[in-house]
Amino acid sequence: MTILFDGIAYGMVLFVLACGLSVTLGLMNFVNLAHGAFAMAGGYATAILMNRWGWPFVATLPLAFLVPALIGVLLERTLYRRLYDASHLDQVLFTIGLVFMAVAGTDYLMGSRPQLIRLPEWLSGRFEFLGMQIGRYRLFIVVVCGVLTVALQLVLNRTRFGSRLRAAVDDPRVARGLGIPVERVFMITFAAGSGLAGLGGALGAELLGLDPLFPLKFMIYFLIVVTVGGTTGLTGPFVASLILGIADVAGKYFVPDLGAFIIYTVMIVVLVFRPRGLFVRS
Template identity: 55%
Template sequence: MSNLVIVLFDGFAFGMLLFVLSVGLSVTLGMMNFINLAHGAFGMLGGYVTVLVMRQLGLPFIVALPAAFLAAAALSIVIERTLFRRLYRAGELNQVLFTIGIVFVATAVATYFFGTVQQPIRLPTWLRGTVEIGGIRFGTYRLFLIAIALAITALLVFGIERTRLGAQIRAAVDNQRVAQGLGLNVEQIFGITFALGSGLAGLGGALAIEIVGLDPSFAFHYLVYVLIVVSVGGLGSITGSFVGAALLGIGDVAGKYFVPEIGSFLIYLILVAVLLWRPLGLFGRR
């Protein structure tokens, strides 16, 4: 029983990492209808910014996290204004080819400056070790990761459902012309939304270093996981991203622990089963 609890806990923690990495893409893809496959590159940027901040500047991990968010958000604003904005009305194929090209460029840049080796970081003492609860030891960092994901979920749901900016985002998504006629700056709203989504990817990349590592293949490897989470949860649904990420995280860890022969393929089986049952995802809407 203790092994089962630990597997479920580790799986949920991994799922929360996937949630932080993927929820930004769910928002931009579901609300802005823009296929941004470069989302993983912003996550990788957040990871490398964390490494630089901690190694070169000597700042603590807790300071590197907001730095990763801000760096990814700032770069995304530049790219959105100069490149992506030209593709909003383009076809899906143009968006896919262009954004996946950015991932290739980002991978080459990371390889040139950092090489192909893993980039470890040293966590502060209070995030290392375990915490005993009910006679079972849980990883302190994984508890921290779950707490971060829950806080982000609450803030996003409140921000989109209960604030003026959230109402403006929903209005701009539903009908751009009417929103512009009402005096809303749709381009600025989309820019803020894109920066938020990319910043969360950067934060996810920073949090991922301790769990899955960081190297130039990060942008490609975890883009697959992110797309699966978005597909299972449903486009534009924060709740869907949360539930989908938790389901896939638990399925991935449990599969590798209990049935290692097919463990790596279990998440794909979950993806197929969910989409056969609900083609728009668990919480997707037309």
């Protein structure tokens, strides 16, 4: 049961990390392999604020959202938007380039050692609940990410912005004709996605570790979430991240020899039989 709970917490973090990508890749059809770099930016923002300036952990979280979101806006305005219509190969090459730059740049600025984040007293340790060992921090993650998930669903499905985004994605030309500021909608979405990734990076720093290689190490996880989850909105990626989180934690616990082998294989199998993901818009 503890494993199940840890897996859920892990999956929740993955979802927050990857949901931005599921919008850019799944909905806007832009292959952004550099998504992990934004997550890393958020993680490092938290680490710097805590370790150098002594901010409390929770207070750094808004900045872990804002910093990558601002970087996201900047890059979207200057670089990304030029490539919305480019081929997938070009997008892949471009974002791989960004990943290489982010990895080496972070190494240069911050050193290659993993960053440690010291959690506050009230978030560390475990307690027993109905015979389950529950980590306080894991519970915190589940709650925060759960709230975020619900909020995201509401924004996407119930607000004016959400319907504009869906319209802009479905048919940019018609949306533009209806007076929807498509470019701005994309920009805001991109920024929010990057910010959420950053938040995920900060929340997950304790679970996933944080070092300059982060964008490369977790790139495949994000891609699995999105490709397996499909493009039906956020439910697919959410379920996919939970499955991935639980499978990964359980796999590492029960059959450590197989390592990440299981999840890669699962991804290939899913892609072969359901090339467009598990949850496809009918």
